[in-house]
Amino acid sequence: MTISRLTASVALISALTLAAGSLLNGATTRGKTTIVVQMLGDGSGYRFRPANVTAHVGDVVRFVNVSGGPHNVVFWDDKIPAGAAATLQANMERSTGSLSGPMLNDANETYTLSLAGLRPGTYSYYCAPHLAVNMVGRIIVRP
Numbered sequence: 001m002t003i004s005r006l007t008a009s010v011a012l013i014s015a016l017t018l019a020a021g022s023l024l025n026g027a028t029t030r031g032k033t034t035i036v037v038q039m040l041g042d043g044s045g046y047r048f049r050p051a052n053v054t055a056h057v058g059d060v061v062r063f064v065n066v067s068g069g070p071h072n073v074v075f076w077d078d079k080i081p082a083g084a085a086a087t088l089q090a091n092m093e094r095s096t097g098s099l100s101g102p103m104l105n106d107a108n109e110t111y112t113l114s115l116a117g118l119r120p121g122t123y124s125y126y127c128a129p130h131l132a133v134n135m136v137g138r139i140i141v142r143p
């Protein structure tokens with residue numbers, strides 16, 4: 001093999017390696033994940049379970065009214081990332097007010113919240129009927 005052909009081969013291998021790297025990076029792109037958070041009210045108190053979840057932009061959080069309802073989800077406007085309110089509000093289907101989700105009155109009723117387009121950071125929320133008994137939770141949104 002001549003030097004020039006060897007150089008060409010090395011160049012080709014380098015190009016293929018770069019291409020493979022790009023494919024691998026593409027393959028690690030996450031799909032949308034649905035995270036379930038239960039809403040509970042029973043002898044152990046009122047709570048979201050799990051109260052703290054870590055998700056990624058584009059994931060979905062599905063709240064399920066398990067017991068002790070009615071429950072809902074309301075985000076504190078000063079306990080979310082700066083500048084995030086408009087997108088969060090737009091993502092809150094059937095919203096009944098500022099950063100407020102609908103009241104879930106029936107057992108097994110669900111509320112689905114998309115995290116699409118949200119700024120990474122911590123989003124803290126509460127259940128309006130049970131804020132006084134500390135029914136609170138938070139979603140940590142990672143890029």
Ligand SMILES: [Cu+2]
Nearest residue numbers: 071127130135
């Ligand atoms: Cu509640």
